[in-house]
Amino acid sequence: MGSRILIVDDEPLLVKGLKYSLEQDNYDIDIAYDGKEAFEKGKTGQYDLIILDLMLPVIDGLEVCQKIREISQVPIIMLTAKGEDINKILGLEYGADDYMTKPFNILELKARIKAILRRVNNKDTRIGDQIIQVDDFKINTLGRKVSIRNKEINLTAKEFDLLLLLTTNPGKVFTREELLEVIWGYEYFGDLRTVDVHIRRLREKIEENSSQAEYILTKWGVGYYFRNKS
Structure with a gap:
C-alpha cells in the first residue's frame, strides 16, 4: 500500500466515499x-497525513489539531462545512497545513494530498545531512530542526519550509x-x-518583536523576503 492517511469525520457517508476514492x-x-x-x-505517529473535520463530537477538530501539533508534525488538512473565513484562519493558526470547505471536489483534495506528500517525501533528498548557518539561525535540513542563538525553535512543516x-x-x-x-x-487551488497566516506564525516564533520584524520582512504590494543582517 501507499501512504497511510487518517480520515477524521463524523459523517459516515462522506467517510465511506473518501475512503473508497483514496483507496x-x-x-x-x-x-x-x-x-x-x-x-x-x-x-501514534503512524500516519503520513491526516484529513481532519472541524466539527467533531467529544473533542472538536481545532483542539485535536492543536494537541497533535504539540507532539507531531504530520501534515493536517482541515475540513470545514462553514464558509466563514475565521474558521479557516483558525485552523491554520492551530497548526493545520491546509484547509478545504465542504462540499469540495475530490480531485482537488487529491491534488492537495499529492502535493503535500510529494513535498514531505522529497524533503532533503538533494541536500542530505546539511547544517546551514545564516545570521542567528542554525538549520538542520535532515533533522528539520531550527535553532536561534542555540535555542531550538519548534516549527511546523510548512513554517520550516x-x-x-x-x-x-x-x-x-x-x-x-x-x-x-x-x-x-x-498553483491554483x-x-x-494561507501564506500570510504562516508568515505571521513564523515571525511570532523567530522574531523578538513580531510587529517589528528583523528577519522576515514585507515588501509592500509584492511579497516577503529574508534580510541577511551579516
Whole structure:
C-alpha cells in the first residue's frame, strides 16, 4: 500500500466515499469518527497525513489539531462545512497545513494530498545531512530542526519550509503566489491568506518583536523576503 492517511469525520457517508476514492489511488486509509479517537490514533505517529473535520463530537477538530501539533508534525488538512473565513484562519493558526470547505471536489483534495506528500517525501533528498548557518539561525535540513542563538525553535512543516526557502535566498522577494506554489505545491487551488497566516506564525516564533520584524520582512504590494543582517 501507499501512504497511510487518517480520515477524521463524523459523517459516515462522506467517510465511506473518501475512503473508497483514496483507496483507488493506493492510499492506506484509517478512520476515526470523533475527536478523542482521532487524537488517540494521531499521536501514534503512524500516519503520513491526516484529513481532519472541524466539527467533531467529544473533542472538536481545532483542539485535536492543536494537541497533535504539540507532539507531531504530520501534515493536517482541515475540513470545514462553514464558509466563514475565521474558521479557516483558525485552523491554520492551530497548526493545520491546509484547509478545504465542504462540499469540495475530490480531485482537488487529491491534488492537495499529492502535493503535500510529494513535498514531505522529497524533503532533503538533494541536500542530505546539511547544517546551514545564516545570521542567528542554525538549520538542520535532515533533522528539520531550527535553532536561534542555540535555542531550538519548534516549527511546523510548512513554517520550516518557508524559513528554509527564505533564508537560502536572502534578499529575494517572493510573492505570495510564488510561495503558495513552491511551498504548498499547487498553483491554483490555494488561498493567498494561507501564506500570510504562516508568515505571521513564523515571525511570532523567530522574531523578538513580531510587529517589528528583523528577519522576515514585507515588501509592500509584492511579497516577503529574508534580510541577511551579516
